Amino acid sequence: MPREPIPTWFFAVVVVRKGDCYLLVHEQKHEQAWYLPAGRVEPGEHLADAAVRETLEETGIPVRLTGVIRVEHSAWPEGSRVRVIYLAEPTDDTPPKTVPDEESLGAAWVRLDEIDGYPLRGEEVRSLIAYLEGGGEVYPVSLIQPEGMPFHPSE
Secondary structure, X not given: OOOOOOOEEEEEEEEEEEOOEEEEEEOOOHHHOEEOOEEEOOOOOOHHHHHHHHHHHHHOOOEEEEEEEEEEEEXXXXXXXXXXXXXXXXXXXXXXXXXXXXXXXXXXXXXXXXXXXXXXXXXXXXXXXXXXXXXXXXXXXXXXXXXXXXXXOOO
């Protein structure tokens, strides 16, 4: 007898860095706190594509992914969640969104020493930025591949 499928939700979180500044989103939800660009992966969408899409929708900034900071998995009896935390950089000098819409109230570039001036949705925002500022390890974006892709030896 086949087992019941396990509901699993996939999310992309993006830390966008430009010099010593990081891109924060002023969220519509979550008590209108500030967070990193993030969102759920749509059916049929690749994680990396979701990361780029969510960042553009929430901040107005087009980005290029430059690394993977961490892959997280949480399991509960009723399902599980997978989050990939990406590092990215802007592809041009587009300013952050300032006009609220259904995605966010706006966005801003913030330095680590300014972050206390923003009510954050969670301490992980500060922790991730401090991790990067401290030289934390970042893995290649190619770490995450679609199933069935060929394996290539390191060069």
